[in-house]
Amino acid sequence: MTEYHAPTDVILGKDAVSECGEMLRKYGAGKVLIHYGSERVVKNGLIGQITKQLDDGGISYVLLGGAQPNPRLSLVRKGIELGRSEDVDFLLAVGGGSAIDSTKAMAYGLYDDGDVWDFYSGARKPSGALPIGVVLTLAATGSEMSDSSVITNEDGGLKRGCNSDYCRPRFALLDPSLTYSVPPYQTSCGTADIMMHTLERFFHSGKTLDLTDNLSIALLKSVVENGLKALQDPEDYDARANLMWASSLSHNGLMQVGNEQRGDWACHQMEHELSGMYDVAHGAGLTAIWGSWARHVYDEDPERFAYLGEGLFGLKRTSDPSRDAIQAIKAMEACFTSLHMPVTLKELGLDLSDEEIDTLAEKATFFGKRTIGAFQILDKEDILDIYTAARG
C-alpha cells in the first residue's frame, strides 16, 4: 500500500507572492514568524512586499533571518524561543530548502514542550506542528511540498532528518522569476538535487507502477533540459518555472506511488555525512557519490539501470543488461558533468584521508548500528568501498 497525501496549496506564476496575505488569511494565521536566510530577500524588497500585505490585512508578524545551507540547530532553538515569547501561531518560510527546513523544525518545536532535537535524533516522533507557509526562492529541495526536513546539530556535525505529514506546508507560493538571481553553481546544485530525489525513488528493490516509472522519466528529462537552459539564460522564465515545479513534484510523494518498498536513499545519507562535516553543497555532494554508488549496486538489478538509460538518454538496449547498465551510469555522469556538477569527491574539492572516510562510514551507519539503502542494503564495508571509489 502507498499513501499519497500532498495537500499543499500551490500557486505557480509571476504574481504568486501577491497571494501571500490572502493565503495567510485562508489558513488562519493570527501572528506569523517570518523566517528567511540571506539578507538579499530584505534588500531586494521581497520581505517588504510580504509584510505590506500582512500590514494591510491586519496580521501581525515578527522576523528572523539567518538560515544557512545545512540549517543549524542553534538557530532553530532561537526561532522556537522567539516564536514562544511572541506567541506566534503560524510560520512563513521565505527562501529555499534551508529556510524551509529550519522553519519546519521550529514548527515542531513550538508545538512541543521537549527538546526539538529528539525528533531528528529519532528519540521521539512529533505529534504535531504549527502550520507553515512558503515563499520559494530556490528550486532544489522540494521541501515546499515534502514531509521532510533536515537539520544539522553543530555538536558533532550530525545532519539528521525528520519526516512527518505535520510539517507539510499549508501553502507554497512559487514565482519562477524569484530564481533569476540564483547563481549558476546553485542552479546546477538545485537541478542535481531534484534529479536525485527522483532517482532515489526510482531505485528500489520491489515492484512499482509503470505510470510512476513513466512520470519519473518524464520529470527527469524535463529537469535536465531546463537545468541546461537556466544555466545558459538565468532569466529564462519557462526554464525556471519547470525547475521550480519539478522540485516540488520530485519530493511530494508522487514519484513513489505504488512502490512496494521505499526508494534507495543511500546516496542521500552518505551525502548528509559529507555536508554535515565539510559543509559542501548538497546537490554537488550527491552527484560526487552517485556514480560510485551505482557501480557498487547495479548488479542487483541491471535492467533497472538499463531502463533508465533508454528512457532518459535514448540509449539502445543490447542483449547484455549489465553492459547497458554501465552505459546508463556513464551517461548519467556525463549529464552531471554537462551541468557542471562533480562526479568524484576530488572534483567536489575534497581530498579525504582513509581515517576521514572511515569516520563518514561510521556516522552513516550510526556507528555500525544500521544498514542503509533499499535497492541494495549497504553495511559499513559497502559504504567504505563507495566513498573510497568516489575519491577519484
Place this chain on the structure above:
Amino acid sequence: MTEYHAPTDVILGKDAVSECGEMLRKYGAGKVLIHYGSERVVKNGLIGQITKQLDDGGISYVLLGGAQPNPRLSLVRKGIELGRSEDVDFLLAVGGGSAIDSTKAMAYGLYDDGDVWDFYSGARKPSGALPIGVVLTLAATGSEMSDSSVITNEDGGLKRGCNSDYCRPRFALLDPSLTYSVPPYQTSCGTADIMMHTLERFFHSGKTLDLTDNLSIALLKSVVENGLKALQDPEDYDARANLMWASSLSHNGLMQVGNEQRGDWACHQMEHELSGMYDVAHGAGLTAIWGSWARHVYDEDPERFAYLGEGLFGLKRTSDPSRDAIQAIKAMEACFTSLHMPVTLKELGLDLSDEEIDTLAEKATFFGKRTIGAFQILDKEDILDIYTAARG
C-alpha cells in the same frame, strides 16, 4: 498563475479498504451517509466490510444506494433529505464517478438551505460542502480527487457540472482488485475517459510547461498500454492499479499546471449533451466525437497535434505540420478502435436526425448564449458541423 491544490489523502493498494474506519476517524466523521450505485457492492460484501469497520469504531451510518451512470438530480434530493433527517456530518461514496458525483451534490445540498440545482445551473456558487470520502470501484472519471461533479436534471435532460474545491474528497481508498469485475466495455469507456481528461488539458491556446506536457504524454502512454492489458486480462492487478491511479491524476489538476488558459472541454460539453439526452456511456460518447472535433480545429495549431502524435505514438515528424496533425488524429482514432471504442456516432449506436443534432448544438451553447472550447472557440455553427461530421 496556476493554483494546484489536490489535498485528497489517497491510499492505493490491495488492502486500501481496510483503512476506511481509520480514515473516517482521522477526518472527524460522526455519522456517515454511505452512498453507492449498484447493489453489487452489497452482494459482494464490500459494503459489509466497510460497515463492520464503522460498527467496530463506534461510528454510526445510514445507507443509500441507487446511483446510476449520469447521476440524477432526483436521487440527490432524496439523499439530501435523508442526510438532513439523519443528521449526518460526513458522506462516503462507494463506487465510481456516478456514486461520487451524486455524493458531492448531496454534500453541497446538505451544507446549504437553498436548491442544490442552483450550483449546477450556475445560478449560485457553493460556499461549502460536507466532507466526503471515497471507496473507488471504477477507474474512469477521476472524481475521487477532482473538484468537479456532474449531475443530470431529468427535467429537460440537462447535464451540468459544478466545480469547487469544497467537494474534493478528504480521502480516497483505491484497491485495484475491486475493478477486476468491471466488464470489458466499461473498462474501455473508463480508459477513454481518463485519456480524454488528459487530452482536454493538453489542448489549449496558451503556453504551458514542458514538464506538464511531458507528464501528460507519459500518463497517456501508460493509460493506453494498461487499458489494453486490462481488456486482455481483467485480473491483471498492475494494469488495474495503473488505470486507477491514472484516473485520479488525470483530473486532479496536475495535468494543467502552468496552463495559461484552461484546456479545451468542448468534447466534454458536447458529450454531456449526448449522454444527457440519450444516456450513452460517457467515455464512448467522447471518443465518438473526438476525431471530428480534432479535424475541425487542428488548423489552429497543427504543431500541438503533431507533438502529441510524436510523443504518444512515435510518429515521425515531416516538414508539413498539418499533415503530421492529420496523422496524429488518425493514430488516436486507431487507438480508440483498438480499445473497442466508437469513433463515430453511428458506431456509438446513434443515428441522429438533423433536428436532433440541432437540439444538441442548441443545448451545448445554452441556446446560443455562449461559445465553448478553448483551443478554438466554437459557436453553434461549429458545433453543428462537428456533430454532423461525427455521424459517420
